[in-house]
Amino acid sequence: MWAGLRRAHPGGCCCCCSCVTDGDRSGPLVLNQPAARCSLGSECVLCYLCIDVQNLWNIPSLERLQAPSVEDRVWQADERELKSCESMAVEEEGLRVFQSVKIKIGEAKNIPPYPGPNRMRDCYCTVNLDQEEVFRTKIVEKSLCPFYGEDFYCEIPRSFRHLSFYIFDRDVFRRDSSIGKVAVKKEDLHKYHGKDTWFQLQPVSADSEVQGKVHLELRLSEVITDSGVINHKLATRVLECQGLPIVNGQCDPYAAVSLLGPSRSEAKKTKVKRKTNNPQFDEIFYFEVTRPLSYTKRQFDVEEEDVDKMALKVELWNASNLTFGDDFLGGVRVPLRVLGQFGVHDAWYYLQPRENGGKSVKVEELGSLRLNIVYTEDHVFPSEHYTPLRDLLLSSANVQPVSASTANILGEVCREKQEAAIPLVRLFLHYGKIVPFISAIAHAEVNRTQDPNTIFRGNSLTSKCIDETMKLAGMHYLQVTLKPIIDEICTEHKPCEIDPVKLKESENLETNRENLRHYVDRIFNVITTSGVSCPTVMCDIFFSLRESAATRFQVDQDVRYTAVSSFIFLRFFAPAILSPNLFHLRPHHPDPATSRTLTLISKTIQTLGSLAKSKSANFKESYMAAFYDYFNEQKYADAVKNFLDLISTSGKWDQKSIETPIMLKEGFMIKRAQGRKRLGLKNFKKRWFRLTNHEFTYHKTKGEGALCSIPIENILAVERLEEESFKMKNMFQVIQPERALYIQANNCVEARDWIDILTKVSQCNRKRLSTYHPSAYLNGHWLCCKLSADTAPGCTPCTGGLPANIQLDVDGDRETERIYSLYSTYMTKLIKMQEACGSKSVYDGPEQEEYSSFVIDDPQETYKTLKQIVSAVQTLEQQHTKYKRDKFKKTKIGSQEHPIGDKSFQCYIRQQSESSTYSI
Numbered sequence: 001m002w003a004g005l006r007r008a009h010p011g012g013c014c015c016c017c018s019c020v021t022d023g024d025r026s027g028p029l030v031l032n033q034p035a036a037r038c039s040l041g042s043e044c045v046l047c048y049l050c051i052d053v054q055n056l057w058n059i060p061s062l063e064r065l066q067a068p069s070v071e072d073r074v075w076q077a078d079e080r081e082l083k084s085c086e087s088m089a090v091e092e093e094g095l096r097v098f099q100s101v102k103i104k105i106g107e108a109k110n111i112p113p114y115p116g117p118n119r120m121r122d123c124y125c126t127v128n129l130d131q132e133e134v135f136r137t138k139i140v141e142k143s144l145c146p147f148y149g150e151d152f153y154c155e156i157p158r159s160f161r162h163l164s165f166y167i168f169d170r171d172v173f174r175r176d177s178s179i180g181k182v183a184v185k186k187e188d189l190h191k192y193h194g195k196d197t198w199f200q201l202q203p204v205s206a207d208s209e210v211q212g213k214v215h216l217e218l219r220l221s222e223v224i225t226d227s228g229v230i231n232h233k234l235a236t237r238v239l240e241c242q243g244l245p246i247v248n249g250q251c252d253p254y255a256a257v258s259l260l261g262p263s264r265s266e267a268k269k270t271k272v273k274r275k276t277n278n279p280q281f282d283e284i285f286y287f288e289v290t291r292p293l294s295y296t297k298r299q300f301d302v303e304e305e306d307v308d309k310m311a312l313k314v315e316l317w318n319a320s321n322l323t324f325g326d327d328f329l330g331g332v333r334v335p336l337r338v339l340g341q342f343g344v345h346d347a348w349y350y351l352q353p354r355e356n357g358g359k360s361v362k363v364e365e366l367g368s369l370r371l372n373i374v375y376t377e378d379h380v381f382p383s384e385h386y387t388p389l390r391d392l393l394l395s396s397a398n399v400q401p402v403s404a405s406t407a408n409i410l411g412e413v414c415r416e417k418q419e420a421a422i423p424l425v426r427l428f429l430h431y432g433k434i435v436p437f438i439s440a441i442a443h444a445e446v447n448r449t450q451d452p453n454t455i456f457r458g459n460s461l462t463s464k465c466i467d468e469t470m471k472l473a474g475m476h477y478l479q480v481t482l483k484p485i486i487d488e489i490c491t492e493h494k495p496c497e498i499d500p501v502k503l504k505e506s507e508n509l510e511t512n513r514e515n516l517r518h519y520v521d522r523i524f525n526v527i528t529t530s531g532v533s534c535p536t537v538m539c540d541i542f543f544s545l546r547e548s549a550a551t552r553f554q555v556d557q558d559v560r561y562t563a564v565s566s567f568i569f570l571r572f573f574a575p576a577i578l579s580p581n582l583f584h585l586r587p588h589h590p591d592p593a594t595s596r597t598l599t600l601i602s603k604t605i606q607t608l609g610s611l612a613k614s615k616s617a618n619f620k621e622s623y624m625a626a627f628y629d630y631f632n633e634q635k636y637a638d639a640v641k642n643f644l645d646l647i648s649t650s651g652k653w654d655q656k657s658i659e660t661p662i663m664l665k666e667g668f669m670i671k672r673a674q675g676r677k678r679l680g681l682k683n684f685k686k687r688w689f690r691l692t693n694h695e696f697t698y699h700k701t702k703g704e705g706a707l708c709s710i711p712i713e714n715i716l717a718v719e720r721l722e723e724e725s726f727k728m729k730n731m732f733q734v735i736q737p738e739r740a741l742y743i744q745a746n747n748c749v750e751a752r753d754w755i756d757i758l759t760k761v762s763q764c765n766r767k768r769l770s771t772y773h774p775s776a777y778l779n780g781h782w783l784c785c786k787l788s789a790d791t792a793p794g795c796t797p798c799t800g801g802l803p804a805n806i807q808l809d810v811d812g813d814r815e816t817e818r819i820y821s822l823y824s825t826y827m828t829k830l831i832k833m834q835e836a837c838g839s840k841s842v843y844d845g846p847e848q849e850e851y852s853s854f855v856i857d858d859p860q861e862t863y864k865t866l867k868q869i870v871s872a873v874q875t876l877e878q879q880h881t882k883y884k885r886d887k888f889k890k891t892k893i894g895s896q897e898h899p900i901g902d903k904s905f906q907c908y909i910r911q912q913s914e915s916s917t918y919s920i
Contacts, residue, residue, distance in 0.1 A: 095883065098378040098814055099156035101163065101189075103127060105137055106196065106370035107147040108167055111179060120144065122170040123179070125369070127152055129160040130211035131245035134749040138588035139170055144367075149589045151582055154749045158243075161186055161211065161350065165369060167201060178204040180366035189375040197373075201366035208353040210330030212243040212277070213899045214255070214314060218334065220289065220343035232289040234259065234336070236312060237282070238270055242896075244277040244316060244351075246729075247327045251277040252319040259287040260333070261310035272319045275727040287312075289336070310336045316351060328354055332901075347894030350901035378817050385879060386816040389872040392865070393427060393819065397436040402444050404861040406869055407437065411461030412854055413829035414822055421464035423818040429472060430810035434537065438465055439544035446545075446563075452553040456545070456566045463571070466541060470572050471583070473535045478576050478583055479663065481530045485522055486580045489597060490590055494519075496597040499623050516597070517630055520604045527573055527605070528639040531646030542568070542648040561611055561641055564648045569609025578602040604628065609640055665757050666690040667750070671698060672726070672742040684726075689743070689754075693761060696734065710736060715762035717769040717798050718755050725776035725783055734758060735772060742776060759799075772798050823873045830866060830873075837863035 105125055113119040120142040127135040134154060140146030165182040180201025184192065217237040222230055238255045245251070252274050258267040266287055273279035289310065315331035330351025338345050389406075396405035407424050414420040428434040445462045449455050456463055495507045496516040503509060542564045549563035577598055580586040590598060603624060608631060672684050687698040687707070696715065697706040714736050721731040721742055730751040734741040745751035762768070771794030775783035785795035823830065837859040856862050894900050 094382055096380045096814075098376075098380060098811075100154065100376045101156060102153045102374040102376075103135075103151070104196075104372040105148045105150045105152065105165070106372065107145065107149070108201075108367055108369045109145045110367040111144040111146070111167065112365055112367065113144060114169070118142075121179075124168055124170065126166045126168065128162075128164040128166065129156065129158070129748075130162055130164070130243070131209055132747050134747050138591075155752065157748050157752050163189065163373070163375070165199075165371065166204065167367075167369065180204060182369055182371070184373070186375075189373060192371070192373050194374050195372065196370060198368045198370050200368050203366065205353075206328060209245065210328075210351045210353050211245050212241055212316070212330060212351050213348050213896075214241045214316065214332060214351060215239040215348050215896070216312075216314060216332075216334065216346075218312065218336075218339060218345040220336075220339050234287045234289045234312070235284055236287065236314075237284045238314065239282055240278070240280045241316060241351075242278050244279070244318075244329050246277055247318045247320075247329070250275065250318075253277070253279050253316055253329060254319055255281060255283075256315045256317060257285050258313045259289070259310060260313050276723070277729065278723065312336065314349075315354075348896050348899035349894075350899045352901060376818075378814055378821070379880065379883070380811070380814050380817045381876075381879060381883075383813050385876065386813055386820075388875065389820060389869075390427075390812070390816050392868055392872060393424070393816070394431055394433055397433065397440045399861070399865070401857040401861070402440040403855050403857045404865050405440075406865055408441060408461065409830075409833070409862070409865060409869065410819060410822060411464075413826040413833065415826075417459055417461050417464040418468075420822060421461060421468045423815040423822070425465050425468040425472065426810045427812055427815040427819070429469070429537075430812040430815065434469060435540045435544065438462065438469065438541050439548075441465070442541075442545055443548045446548040446552045449552070452549070452556045452559045452562070455549060455553075455559065455563055463567075466545075466567055467571050469541065470538060470567065473537045474572065475584060477530070477533055477535055477538075478572075478585060480533055481526050482523065482573070482576055482580070483585050483663070485519070485526060486577070486585050486598075489519060489601075490580075490586060490594050493594065494597075495593075496600060498600065498627055499621070502596075513627060516600055516604075516627070519597070520601055520631070523577065523601060523605060524608060524636070524639070528643040531643050534647040538568075539647050539649065542644075546648040558611055560648075561644050564644050565609045565611060565640070568644070568647065569606055573609070574602045574606040577605060600624075604631070608636055611637060611640060664691045664693060664761065665754065666702075667746075669746065669750075669754075670744040684744070691757065691761070696758065710734065710741070712762050713765055715758065715765060716767055717772050718758040718762065719772050719774065719798060720751070720755065722775045722784070725778070733772075733776075735769060737767075740777075769794060769798055772796060820873060820876050823869060824877060827870075827873070830870060834863060834866045834870075837866065 105127075108123065108125070111121055111123060114121050121144060122139050122141045123143065123146045124139045125137045125148060126133045135152045137148045137150045140148065162183045162185055164184070167179040167181070168176045169179055170176050181204050182199040182201060184199075215238075217239065219235045219237075221233050221235065223233050224230055236257055238257060241253065241255075244253055252272050253276075254272040255270040256267055257269070268285045270281045270283045273281065312334040313331065314334070316329040318327035318329055320326045331354060332349040332352060334345070334349070392406040396402065396407035399405035402408055407428075410424065411417055411420045424437075425434060428437050441462045442456075445460055446455065456466075494515045495504070495512050496519065497503055497507065498509065498513050498516060500509060503512070545563045545567070546560045550560040553559045576583040576585060579589070580598070581589050589595070604627070607628065667689060668686055669689050670684050670686050671689075687700065688702045688704075689696070689698045690706075691697075693712065695712060696710045698708055699706055715734060716737065717735040719733055719735070721733045723729055723731070725731065726742070728744050730745045730748055732743055732745065732751055732755050734743065743754070745754055773782050773784050773792075773794050774796050777783075777790050781788045782790075782792065782795070785792070787795075833854050833856075836854050837856060840856055840859040891898055893902070
């Protein structure tokens, strides 16, 4: 070790130290007087070690060693330098990374029976980012093969290592018991992208439920005792941890540090840090590494065989007040050979499970879970990078024929039209060009349709784009029309089965028919009287569809109605009634009996809106045909036509304001008292929060009167609250004119959802703030800027403004990046489509079978567009490749962004064609 240092500074470090040697001298360094400050400053490693020896001099007992003050300054300087470099790297990249996941939780099967007389279980499934729960399904009672059928989508606001799914069995008297889990590593998510997959449930062990990372610094030094004996001492500094799991609602972590090796048993602990999963320890422990060696042996390096046998073990524990012991949070083993010739190692580590910690449970005994996972990670460059591709896309409506446009070609090459429609619709909505684009592709499809009865019935790009537009622009429309009656149906549980074969003995067929008819009548009336509330963009699209269909099929007088009803009834209202959870009308999929009721209602509403000539013949089931006789009156057909006429009139009127409040979001959270009363404690309490387009309220429990009401116009800003304020995660603040309401959400995803929707709904307020305080006002001052006045202006700029229209919050650059990714994925199809254009231009004979799937109306124009697409995609591909290579070269394994044990980054390294040397 010393030899390596001498090579770095031959002839000693500088004149300020009395340890100057001649560079060739071997033997121990002896300090004859205290060392002054080195003129080389923080760059002189040797001076630090000299100072270390000086500070360790005349201290015979290892247990009495304390962190030297000079060494503290050295470590702090190194730490500041490291953080400065990391922040610069982030700024230089100029790139945003978005993560999202869409999950369909299907069903579980072969769950082990409960060890009791009943044997059935009440199971639910949770979705977790590492150990943080972000979603929970409904409870399926008394089943060992529970069906969930629930969809979950979220933007992932932080880094994660595992996407996990846990099956729990509800216990009324004790804590719910975990049956098994599915944990998918982040780097393996692409293997299951968009595929229905059965996963075997794995056992849940407390020793394997780990997350988070730890920052360690190790320094190896030689110490000469009073008796002239050389010892090698290892100084281990445990700086901090980040992202530790919260166990049973609390996290009081401490670290246990020990040196492993022959005859080693030392174990030392840090202080317990209360109520935080990001503890700052900054404690140093000293260990004796080698046995004392005499001067005469002239041997100062640690013996290689001893180092290979030694390792430092750091384990994180949660200090539990319960009698059965502390909870294991994770650990790392650091072999001492990483110290190298300089004897210094500074790195972040991902915490790992305890070895052999899993229980010996047979996998096949726990059952399996069916999942469909779509994980997306977008690396979005600054906007100017996307200009060529974006301009091509946005000009699609003006291309003649539209089949040769950039957007239409995307639909031709994608395996599923849906994956092309989603980013296209969002992009065109963002730039206000959705109506001309859909009008162009719809007009082309109508002209290709031969039978008016099949108009817009296929899964074409037009149909998928209109579906997606209605989902985005019409979500609040559904809230106004359907949600109240859907909520009532789901809570009343009235019997509505009209199939005599499925009728229960205790039910009456006529009563059930009357119940079902009552529900259908109410929903039909709500829909057909809601035309004035239909979003303008939907009205403009329906107007275009109606005009194209009426022009194409002039003989058929009803086609102008069926062209619109095929979307508004068949693809909008009927699916929302059938699966209200998919349209955010209900939090979970309804129970089987309610689901059956909604199915019968959906079928009836769909048929009423279709305006078919022989409606009873549309039903295969005789009981449905008999039930539909109730609605064979002209008033129903007239109501449908009047409604379709209204919503397919060009939406140039000012949409009327809706006086009835629209419920946007609700749920339990924890809030801190606002200080509205002069006396009383400002404690934390669990409350039911409710947000409408009029006000934000909280209640003692669901259904009770509001304890506090904040009008939307009084919300000046909604921002995150730093954890240091109350030592609580996932907090945010709703800032009002006189005070701020501090709220803690249940998890990071829910916190982000509340912040987003509160920000959007209050975006148009005239008095919105431009700055805010990111920390709380406590003990007479703001924790962030230390100002004492509670009315002091904010010290941090508010986050960027969002569009006032809640449904159209779209990032145009991100959607263009998504489209680029699709083009890149289907590049072989783009090339094949170019070949098809050439084949069609040269040969007039029958079309080759391999090219028959493409719609090519104008080969020359299509080929020209394809050439432009390939050029734009290749340019972006080069920019992505350059970014990856630069990141590959700059990234340091062991940094805070890429801790040691980051398998996802190691997987990324293996994918690179270049080879580069990484120093830990």
